[in-house]
Amino acid sequence: MDAATVVGIxxxxxxxxxxxxxxxxxxxxxxPLHPARARVAAERARFRVLLRAAGMAIASARDAAGHGEPAIVTVEDVMRLAADHFGHVEVSRDHAAAALRHQYERAACAADCVTDAYG
Incomplete structure (x- = not known):
């Protein structure tokens, strides 16, 4: 057998x-096998869900706002969407506010949105 045949096999x-x-x-x-790695992975997944819920809350508030009116997005909206759409019933207000602040800044909402996430 030559080398090419052995490599092929x-x-x-x-x-x-x-x-x-x-x-x-x-x-x-x-x-993940290690409990600490599993916990970190679960926290990252939960924050991704909160980011999605915050984005959905911003989009629905923008759709509901009239022409020239600011869109009002609350932390409770994010918590409600996380529970209704993603099944995360126990979401802390601090985590939901952090996700809303992140999406608020990412979506450049300062021009047309108002939120209570900074209070």
Whole structure:
């Protein structure tokens, strides 16, 4: 056997092993094994959900505001959307306010929005 044939066989064997591993795991994502890493990952996921809820609250407030009126976005709107749309019932007001402040600054809302997230 020459070197090219051996490399080809190794590549095929490695591919078959990866496919068998994927079939056994059935596409499940690997969870962090260490509890601290799992907690950090859950906190990041919760903050991403709060950012989405804050973005939705800003968008709905802008849609509801009349021409020339400021859009009023409250922390309670973010908390309500997080509970209704994403199932996060227990969200602290501080975390929701931080997410709203982040989205408020990202979306340049100072020109046409009013919020209680800074109070």
């Amino acid at each position: 190794l590549v095929v064997a490695l591919g078959a092993a990866l496919m068998a591993t994927g079939a056994l795991r059935q596409g499940r994502a690997v969870r």
